[in-house]
Amino acid sequence: MRLDDVDVAILTELQEHGRLTNSELAERAGLSASACHRRVKTLETSGVIDRYVAILSEKALGRGITVYVQVTLDNQKRETLVAFETAVEAVPEVMECYLMSGDADYLIRVLVRDANDYEHVHREILSGLPGVARLVSSFTIRRVFSRTTMPVPEELRV
Incomplete structure (x- = not known):
């Protein structure tokens, strides 16, 4: 268009x-x-x-910690990918999930209250998802900025 x-x-x-x-x-x-x-x-x-x-305030709702998790699966079979994607979508703490190139298979963004909350999500939920072989977690220190507006590319303009 x-x-x-x-x-x-x-x-x-x-x-x-x-x-x-x-x-x-x-x-x-x-x-x-x-x-x-x-x-x-x-x-x-x-x-x-x-x-x-x-767009709700994560902090106001008690979800002030963002954790990015690199997920590596034990294999790349279609069934494993579909099973993982279906299961991870059902985890309410997971806000985004991306199939990646590179070392990890997926990158997910998780919102939690604190480190103890994330430990529970990691141990009881994420590590039990279908096909998960490895999780590498990175806690954010603070959000520098976040955009919700997307520029309209010049090539789409009349």
Whole structure:
């Protein structure tokens, strides 16, 4: 899909201020409310807008520690990969999971209360997932920054 400057303005505003009313969004994008609504629906239908979410404060919810875990499986068989991916998705402390190239098979991001909480997750949950041969954990010291807005690539612009 090719995006013009108005589409980019709509996407930028929605990423930064997701609770804008259609009227407010239309005003900021320089459109009528009906034209803005049509544009947003097109962006949703085309998949450019994937979903709408509220971003919660990890710290306020008592999940102030982020741990990145490199997971190595005991084999690369399709069944093992599928079993691991299905099981890890069911672990509520795991916020993200990526199939990787390199030394580890997966990289997961885990949110926990503290080191004791992570020890429980590591020992009782992660180490028991299908196919897990090795876990290498890295605790973050502090978040320097975190982005939720994604720039629109130039090659998609009209």
